[in-house]
Amino acid sequence: MAGCCGIGNESTKVELEFGCPKCGDNGKPMKIITLKSLLVPEALAKLEPKTNYKICTNHDCSTVYFNELGNAFLTTDLKAPVFVKSKDEDNPVCYCFGWTKSKLKSEIEQTGTSTAISSISEHIKAGRCGCEVNNPEGSCCLGNVKNVLDSLTNG
Numbered sequence: 001m002a003g004c005c006g007i008g009n010e011s012t013k014v015e016l017e018f019g020c021p022k023c024g025d026n027g028k029p030m031k032i033i034t035l036k037s038l039l040v041p042e043a044l045a046k047l048e049p050k051t052n053y054k055i056c057t058n059h060d061c062s063t064v065y066f067n068e069l070g071n072a073f074l075t076t077d078l079k080a081p082v083f084v085k086s087k088d089e090d091n092p093v094c095y096c097f098g099w100t101k102s103k104l105k106s107e108i109e110q111t112g113t114s115t116a117i118s119s120i121s122e123h124i125k126a127g128r129c130g131c132e133v134n135n136p137e138g139s140c141c142l143g144n145v146k147n148v149l150d151s152l153t154n155g
Helices: 032-038 101-111 116-125 142-154
Strands: 053-055 063-067 072-074 092-094
Touching: 092 142, 101 142, 116 142
Parallel strands: none
Antiparallel strands: 053 063, 063 072
């Protein structure tokens, strides 16, 4: 689902073997545009755009982005909360169109189903998503939305 916004991986650096300096998570490569758009000004001033960055996917680690030099940005360095790092049900699951776990849960409780996947998919088809600049994971949210919906409907 990466590339749903019409941007390929051309701005992703070559993947190297390095892990999160705090927890060792291998993470996944990030496009520099994602970091540029989501870091607070003080953190952005420390960005090293010629290095490779990854996102730490360990839920319990406060590191969000890290590079091969061992430098890291923490959850407090971002303008938006990070879905994979947060237990807050009001944290965005879909950053472009405002779906949160609590909104998904409420819709299922009220109607017995969710329109999130079809709604987001229609926006993607219309060229409206901006995952690479809105989602701290830098990729399409549909996988996260599906996982949340599965956990809500399958316990």
